[in-house]
Amino acid sequence: xxxxxxxxxxxxxxxxxxxxxxxxxxxxxxxxxxxxxxxxxxxxxxxxxxxxxxxxxxxxxxxxxxxxxxxxxxxxxxxxxxxxxxxxxxxxxxxxxxxxxxxxxxxxxxxxxxxxxxxxxxxxxxxxxxxxxxxxxxxxxxxxxxxxxxxxxxxxxxxxxxxxxxxxxxxxxxxxxxxxxxxxxxxxxxxxxxxxxxxxxxxxxxxxxxxxxxxxxxxxxxxxxxxxxxxxxxxxxxxxxxxxxxxxxxxxxxxxxxxxxxxxxxxxxxxxxxxxxxxxxxxxxxxxxxxx
Amino acid sequence: xxxxxxxxxxxxxxxxxxxxxxxxxxxxxxxxxxxxxxxxxxxxxxxxxxxxxxxxxxxxxxxxxxxxxxxxxxxxxxxxxxxxxxxxxxxxxxxxxxxxxxxxxxxxxxxxxxxxxxxxxxxxxxxxxxxxxxxxxxxxxxxxxxxxxxxxxxxxxxxxxxxxxxxxxxxxxxxxxxxxxxxxxxxxxxxxxxxxxxxxxxxxxxxxxxxxxxxxxxxxxxxxxxxxxxxxxxxxxxxxxxxxxxxxxxxxxxxxxxxxxxxxxxxxxxxxxxxxxxxxxx
Numbered sequence: 001x002x003x004x005x006x007x008x009x010x011x012x013x014x015x016x017x018x019x020x021x022x023x024x025x026x027x028x029x030x031x032x033x034x035x036x037x038x039x040x041x042x043x044x045x046x047x048x049x050x051x052x053x054x055x056x057x058x059x060x061x062x063x064x065x066x067x068x069x070x071x072x073x074x075x076x077x078x079x080x081x082x083x084x085x086x087x088x089x090x091x092x093x094x095x096x097x098x099x100x101x102x103x104x105x106x107x108x109x110x111x112x113x114x115x116x117x118x119x120x121x122x123x124x125x126x127x128x129x130x131x132x133x134x135x136x137x138x139x140x141x142x143x144x145x146x147x148x149x150x151x152x153x154x155x156x157x158x159x160x161x162x163x164x165x166x167x168x169x170x171x172x173x174x175x176x177x178x179x180x181x182x183x184x185x186x187x188x189x190x191x192x193x194x195x196x197x198x199x200x201x202x203x204x205x206x207x208x209x210x211x212x213x214x215x216x217x218x219x220x221x222x223x224x225x226x227x228x229x230x231x232x233x234x235x236x237x238x239x240x241x242x243x244x245x246x247x248x249x250x251x252x253x254x255x256x257x258x259x260x261x262x263x264x265x266x267x268x269x270x271x272x273x274x275x276x277x278x279x280x281x282x283x284x285x286x287x288x289x290x291x292x
Numbered sequence: 293x294x295x296x297x298x299x300x301x302x303x304x305x306x307x308x309x310x311x312x313x314x315x316x317x318x319x320x321x322x323x324x325x326x327x328x329x330x331x332x333x334x335x336x337x338x339x340x341x342x343x344x345x346x347x348x349x350x351x352x353x354x355x356x357x358x359x360x361x362x363x364x365x366x367x368x369x370x371x372x373x374x375x376x377x378x379x380x381x382x383x384x385x386x387x388x389x390x391x392x393x394x395x396x397x398x399x400x401x402x403x404x405x406x407x408x409x410x411x412x413x414x415x416x417x418x419x420x421x422x423x424x425x426x427x428x429x430x431x432x433x434x435x436x437x438x439x440x441x442x443x444x445x446x447x448x449x450x451x452x453x454x455x456x457x458x459x460x461x462x463x464x465x466x467x468x469x470x471x472x473x474x475x476x477x478x479x480x481x482x483x484x485x486x487x488x489x490x491x492x493x494x495x496x497x498x499x500x501x502x503x504x505x506x507x508x509x510x511x512x513x514x515x516x517x518x519x520x521x522x523x524x525x526x527x528x529x530x531x532x533x534x535x536x537x538x539x540x541x542x543x544x545x546x547x548x549x550x551x552x553x554x555x556x557x558x559x560x561x562x563x564x565x566x567x568x569x570x571x572x573x574x
Contacts, residue, residue, distance in 0.1 A: 002464060006397050006477040015394035016406055018387040019447060026444040027413050030424035037424070091311045094304035101305075107562060108312045113569075114554035115319075116506035116524045119547050122531055123318035126325070126544065134321060134338050168315065173566060191295055226417050230508035234528050248419045255423040256513070264423055271420045279415050 031272065037265035056266035065242060066250070066267070073246040076160060077224035081217055084164040088171030089209075093201070095172075096179045106176065113169040117162075118230035124162035125235040128154075148236060152243030155236045159244050162235060163228045171216050178212030179205065218282045225274070247271055319551070326350070326545035333540045349545040358542055363530045366546055369523040373505055374553070376441050376522055380504030381497050383446035389489075392455035393481050397467070414449040418510060426513055436517040445510060450572050451496060457571075458489050495568030498561050502554045523550040 038056050042049040060066045091109060095102050112120070127135045128148055136146040148154040182205060190200050229248050232238060238245035238253060245253065251271065255264030321338070328343035352358075357365040395407055418425060425444060434440030462485065470480045486493075511525040521529075527550055530543050558565050 002396060002460070002467070005399055006480075008398065008477060009400055011477060012394035012398035012400045012403070015390040019391040019452065020406065020409060022387065022443065022447040023409055023413055026425055026428060027416050027421075027447060028409070030421045030428055031416050033424035033427070034421050087311070090307060094307040094311075097301060097304045098308075105308045105312065107559065109308075109315055110562070110566075111555050111558050112315055113565075114502050114506075114558040115551045116508060116554075118506075118508045118524050118528060119551050120318075122527060122543070122547050123322050125531075126540070127318055127321055132333055132338050132540065134340070137338070165315070165318070170569070173569060177570065197297065197300060226419050229419050230524075233508070233512075234531065251420070252422060252509070256426075261423065268420050268423070272416065275417060275420060276415045 034265045034268040034272075037261055038269045040265075041262045052262070056262040057270075059263060060266055060270070065245075068242060069245050069247055069250045072156075072242070072244060073225060076156065076163075076228075076244070076246055077221050079156075079160045080163045080167065080224040080228070081220040083160060084167040084171055084220060085213070085216060087164070088168045088175055089213075091168070092172050092175030092179055093205070095176055106173075109172050110169040112166055115166055116230065117166055117228060118234045120166040121159070121162045121231040121234035124158060124165065128158050148240075150240055152240055155240055155244050159228070159231055159235055163224060163231045166231075167220060167223055171220065174212055174216055175209070178209050182208045215282070218278060222275075222278050222282075225278075226271075247274075319548075322544040322547050325540050326542075326548055328541050330539045330541055345541060349541045350549070353542050353545050353549070358530065358539060363526065363542075363546075364518040364521060366523065366549055368519065369521050369526045370549065370553070372438075372441075372520055373522040373524065373550075375438055376507065376511070377501045377504035377554075379438065379442040380445055380507075381500035383442060384448040384451050384500050385493055385496060387446060388448055388451035388455055389486070389493075392452050392459055393477075393485060395452075396456055396459040397477065397480075410447075410449050410452050412449075413447050418445065422509065422513070429514055435514050436520050438520075440514050441507075441511055441520065441522070442504075445504070445507065448500075451500070454492065454496060454571055455489065458492050459485060462488055491564070491567070492571065494561075495564045495571060497568075498557060498565045499568040499572055501557060505554045 039051060039053055040049050041052045041055065095105050095109075098105060115123075127133045128146060130136050130147045130149070133146075139146045146154055148158045186204055186208075187200055190204055195203065225246065226248055228246065229252070232244055232246060232249050236244045238249050242250075247267065248271065251264055251267045254260045254267065258264075321340075324339055324342050325333075326349050327346040328339060329345045329348075332339065332343065353363075353366045355365055355367060357363040391406075391410060395403065429435060429440050429444060432440075434443070466484060467480065470484055475483070506524055507522070508524050508528075511520075511522045512528065515521055515525070518526075523546070527543070527546050530546060
């Protein structure tokens, strides 16, 4: 808290004006619209509008495709988080052993952060392309016919790999920082007491990394749920038969392609609820991390 | 390191080399594909070593594009992406600096409410409210314009919080000294706060530049005029056409060009990038 303040009463509003204006016009107003529209039913051309209260939500609850999409999102988020956290942790622990070569390895691992999710999707989609992709070719040599356009499992694998590939660099950086903040004296003491590297990892390193891991889990779930839209759109477009239609993708499909405005709005509201929950988790947690 | 274990060192190197290779492999394949002739991809087996068509692929895409796939020249799309990324990064930093200054250095009625208004933008990612936001932009006549591409994305709670954090660490004595010397709030802001937050601004700029460059859904929706296509959104339109007319070398050349600028930014400014990444998550 500042002791020294400026006393002007109008200036702060003037300074806040641009931020508040953008927020009101492009955030609050559309969000309000989404909430309002979720209580309405209108035909695709906007000729007739009826107030239907919670009917859109009830329809969602009863819609097998929506339930499927929830399940797909859950599986997708879980797999992306596990895969990218796992790979990142292994790489971070390895880099933590290095002295002179650590910066070089770090540079070589972090750059995919800058690759757009859409491009990441295109790259893996190219490698898994059934007719020309190198990985599809290798799999065929092993007797497996890869086709993510027909096989739901293949499609999910493709989007998970593409989404996780891009996220490894981010998790890696935070794990390295977390590992560096663990006092060396703890590990040395354990080593003197005769604990081997594996035992030290599981009894000292991993528990002390828990705050970092938890924080990264929340961030990765948010990433998998909301920032992977381009990965899906550039590769599977939600298919085959909605096998990779995550919630965010369904909002877009039902709203822009299906023009089912009421349902799309209701889905938006549900998603807002999820984001609010995740943000609160993140912030409550960050408070603790500062004290830690 | 606690003790000397050659085998573990060897294992760590091995893991890292495999990791680096895994990370780079897709890009290598894309690069190799971009250096071959279009006919090379009909045979069905993709090459692993670069061909001799590099210059032709990139020159064709930069200057001409593929008209049959509705792909405008890449040079124009790169330019649009650059404008979008710079405008978003600059805009976010500018309005966040101003609002953080207002929140930290002034006490005024409804300050808490203003704070929450900013905070709530964190909880409303564009993907979630995509349809109503699109309607607002369409009603304002901002489709197919740089304003439409950037303004709706420049409200940022993260940046505001970051600068709030930075301003809170600036000692009160500085403010007092400035006031005694007769500096008003705006002079203090311009001559003391901005110079003191320079590295934070630079670090944030790196992160926001990447954020802006990599935008996908938003430009895809609000640009229908190919004069405003950005490269990341434009590549999707090309890849769709590739199903019938597989000119993979051109698509992969475009992919490489689309990822090159932000990747170079990260490599050239790694320290700022890491600083920005860690700070924005606090």
